[in-house]
Amino acid sequence: MAFWLFKSEPGEWSWDMQVAKGAAGEEWTGVRNYQARNFMRDMAVGDRGFFYHSQAERAIVGIVEVCKTAHPDSSTDDERWECVDIRAVEPLAHPVMLDMVKAEPGLADMVLVKNSRLSVQPVTADQWAAVLKLAKG
DNA sequence: GCCAACGTTGGC
DNA sequence: GCCAACGTTGGC
Numbered sequence: 001m002a003f004w005l006f007k008s009e010p011g012e013w014s015w016d017m018q019v020a021k022g023a024a025g026e027e028w029t030g031v032r033n034y035q036a037r038n039f040m041r042d043m044a045v046g047d048r049g050f051f052y053h054s055q056a057e058r059a060i061v062g063i064v065e066v067c068k069t070a071h072p073d074s075s076t077d078d079e080r081w082e083c084v085d086i087r088a089v090e091p092l093a094h095p096v097m098l099d100m101v102k103a104e105p106g107l108a109d110m111v112l113v114k115n116s117r118l119s120v121q122p123v124t125a126d127q128w129a130a131v132l133k134l135a136k137g
Numbered sequence: 138g139c140c141a142a143c144g145t146t147g148g149c
Numbered sequence: 150g151c152c153a154a155c156g157t158t159g160g161c
Contacts, residue, residue, distance in 0.1 A: 009159090033144075054159060098160080117143060117158050 003123040004039065004049035005112060006064060006086065015051050015061045018088045025067040025087030028120070029075040036120035040084045041070045049086060050123065050131065052112065059095035060131060064088055092135035106130045 006028060008014070018026065031037055043066045051062040068085035101107050107130055111121035123131075 007159090035144090058160075115143085116160065119158085 002042070002044065002047045003125060003128040004043065004047060004066075005052055005060070005121045005123050006049050007052045007054050007112075007119045007121075009055050010053045010057055011055075015053065015088070015091065018051060018062070018064065018086070019091075021087065023067075023087055025065075025085045027074060027085050028083045029073050031073070031083055031120060032081060033119060035118060037070075037080075037082055039120045039122060040082060043069060043084050045069060048089070048128070050128075051088070058098040060092060060101075060135070061095045062088060062091045092132075094135050094137040096131050096134045100134050101131070104130060104134065 012030075028040070031040065045066055045068065047066040049064045049066065050060045051064050052060050064086040066084050067087045070082040070084050072079060073081040073083045098112070101110060102113055107113065107127055110123070110127050111118055115121070
């Protein structure tokens with residue numbers, strides 16, 4: 001099983017909206033970046049991901065699960081763009097702020113830190129565990 | 138609100 | 150195929 005991170009502006013698509021979709025999940029539409037799309041093509045059902053709120057909030061707030069592999073993005077007719085479906089699994093006990101991630105030496109290589117503009121990114125197993133540790137508060 | 142980083146586009 | 154111009158994202 002692989003780990004990922006999905007970034008969203010809470011004003012566009014928030015964790016609460018994701019939770020409201022329940023176990024059926026929802027398409028992660030709107031990605032218009034080849035790197036991000038390619039990562040979604042690599043995803044398998046059951047892969048886990050962090051749900052990150054960008055902009056004003058800048059925090060990892062929850063855990064999601066891939067529930068459908070990559071398929072055409074229904075928000076566009078442009079067949080270049082694909083997306084997976086994800087469903088909310090559980091919120092983090094304590095949101096992990098970007099500041100905390102940056103302050104953690106073991107997380108210095110996280111894509112979130114190194115390439116802040118990439119909206120769908122891989123997370124290593126070590127990084128996954130380190131973030132969960134921070135989330136315990 | 139500003140600006141750095143980065144991706145994309147299009148002229149050559 | 151290169152690269153300048155431009156648009157977008159997201160942290161600050």
